[in-house]
Amino acid sequence: MRKPITLALSLVAVVGLSTAAFAAGENDHPLPPKDVSFSHEGPFGTYDRASLQRGFQVYKEVCAACHGLSRVAFHALADDGGPGFTEAQAKALAAGYQIVAGPNDKGETTDDNGTPLTRPGILADKFPSPFANPQAARTANNGSLPPDLSVIVKARNGGEHYVYSLLTGYGQTPPAGFKVVDGKYYNPYFEGRNIAMPHPLNDNGVTYSDGTKATIDQQAHDVATFLTWAAEPKMEERKRMGFGVMLFLAAFAGVLYLSYRKLWADQH
C-alpha cells in the first residue's frame, strides 16, 4: 500500500507547488479579498440583524441609485432569518416604492403624458430596478452596466469578502506602469482593476438610527452582510435543518453499524 500513498503525496506536492507559483500574479489580476469576519460564517453562524438593517439602509440610500435587487421581494424583509423587520414595517417600506402597474379599468397603461402608470408597492412585489432596461442603465453610466445585486455575493469569488474588499479598496495608488482607463477608477480587488463605479461610500454618508458610527468600513461590512442575506435568505433555516439532519444521520449510522457488526459476527 505504500506506492499509492507516495503517488498521492507527490500529486499533492505538485498541486501545492503550482498554486504557490500562481499567487504571484500580474498587475491587472485582482488581489485576494480581505479576510474580515462575519457573524453568519461557520456551521452555526446567523445573520447580525442590526447589521442587516443597517446594510439595507446603505443599499437603499446609496447602491439602489444604480443597482437593482430585482429578485428580492419586500415580504422577505419580514421573513424569519432576515433583517427582522415587522410585517407592518415591511409593508410601509414596500409602499414607499412605486411599481409599474398593469392596465387600469380603461385598459390604459400610461397617463395622458405617456408616463407608465404606477402604484405603491405591496409585500408580494420585488424591489423595482433603478433603470427601465440595460440600455438605459448603460446610457446613464458611461457605457457600463451596474449589475443586479440580488445574488452578487454568490456570483463573485470571495463572496461577501469580495464585496467588502471592493467597497473599501478605493483610493489606492496604482502600481507604476498600471494604466487607469479614462473614466474608470483603480480598485485592486476588481477583475482587471479598472472599475467603472466611482467610490460609492463616504464617512457618515448615511446616518444610522441605532447610533452606530457610519465609517466607510462599517457601511461596507453592513452592506456586505445585507447582500449575503439577499443572495441566501434561507441560510439560517438551512444550517438549522442541517444540524438536525446530521444528528439523525449520525445516530442512524451508529444503529446500522451495530446491526452490521452483530449480523456479520458469525461470518468473519
Added chain:
Amino acid sequence: MSAGESTYVPKSGFARWFDSRLPIARFAHDTMLTYPTPKNLNIWYTFGGILAIMLVSQILTGIVLAMHYVSSDKLAFDSVENIMRDVNYGWLLRYAHANGASMFFLAVYVHMFRGIYYGSYKAPREVLWILGVVIYVLMIATAFLGYVLPWGQMSFWAATVITNLFSSIDQIIPHFGTAIATWLWGGFAVGDPTLNRFFSLHYLLPFVIFAVVGLHIWALHVPGNNNPLGIDVKGPQDTVPFHPYYTVKDAFYLVLFFIVFAGFVFYAPNFVGEVANYDMADPLVTPHEIVPEWYLLPFYAMLRSIPDKLMGVLVMFGALATLVVIPWLDTSKVRSLRFRPMLKPFFWLFVATCLLLGYLGAKRPDAVWHIAGMDLSLVWPARLGTLYYYAFFWIILPVVGLIEKPKPLPDSIAKPVLKAAE
C-alpha cells in the same frame, strides 16, 4: 449464481394465483433478498447500491423542481431564484439536486475504479461492464443538459462550447458539422429553443438511465458479483444471502455517504459550483474562463491539450470509447490486482493521472508552471496525462497481462476465512 433454484414460496392463495400469472414478487424475492452474494465484498462494493439510491434521489428532487422551473431564456434564471426563495423547501430541493449530481459522479468514479482494480470487466462480465459505460455516458449527457437549465453564464457558454464541438466535423465534411450544430440549437446560436429541448431531454434521459440500470443489475445477477479476490464462487460456503447481510452493510455505508452529501447541501451548497453561473446568461459577454463541472474536467483537459479541434474532440470521445473495449484489451486471466503485482503500480499511476488531468482542466488555458526558473505551459502535463490515459489501456493492459507472473490465487473465497478461524 442466481441460476440457482428460486426459493420463493407464495404465502397466500392470492400470491400463488398472482405468481403463476406474473411472477414479479418471485423476481423481487430472488434478486433482492436471497440473491447469493460473495461474503468478502468490501466497502468499495457498496457504491453500486449508493448509485442506485442517488439515481432515485436525483429523479425525485428533479421531478419536483420541474414543477417550478420555467424553460424559457427570459424566465429560467428567475424561476430558479424563485425556487430558492419562495417555493417551500425549494432551496433544499435545488441544492440536493445540484450537489446530488456531484455526489452521483463521485460514487460512479469510485465504482468504476473499483471495477478496474478488481477486474470486474473480465469474462463473464463484459456486457455488465459495457452497460455500465453506457450508463456513465448517459450520466455525462444528463449532467451537461441539466447544467444548462439555470441559464447562468456558465450554463450558456458551456452549452455553446460543447455544441460547437460538432462543428469540428466541418474539417471532414464541409458545412456538415455546422449543420448538426444548427440542428441541435434549433437556431443559429444557443438560445430559447436550445434551452427548451435541453430541458425535455434532461427530463427524459434519467428514465433511460433507470432502464439501463435495470439491464446492468440483470447482467450482474447472471454471473453474480465479482469480489476482491477476483476468483469464482465455488459453492454456498462462499456466499451469503443479499438480505440481510448486504442490505444492512450497504445501508450503513450509504448513510456515511449521505453524511458527506448532507455536509455539502447544508453547509457548503455552492462549493462545487462556478460563481459565474449566478450571473444570468448573456450571449454578448464571454466569461473570463469557461470550465465544466469538476467531474468532466479530465476530459476537458484532454480536449484542450490537442491543438487541432477535430483531433481534440476525437481524443476526448475516444477516451470514453476506450472504456467499452477494455475487457478485450486486458490479456490477463487474473481479475483482482491483489494478485497482479506488475499492473498494480500502473493502476495507481492511472488514478493519479485522472486526478492530475482534472486539476489541469480547471486551470486557465494560458496557465504555466514556474519550475526552476522556467515557464512550463500546462498543456504539456495535460498531453502527457492524455498519453498515459491511452497508454494504460492500449499498451500497458495488453502487454503486462502477457509478461506478468501473477501471485498464486486462493482456492476459494471461504478458504482464507476458514484458515483464519483455525
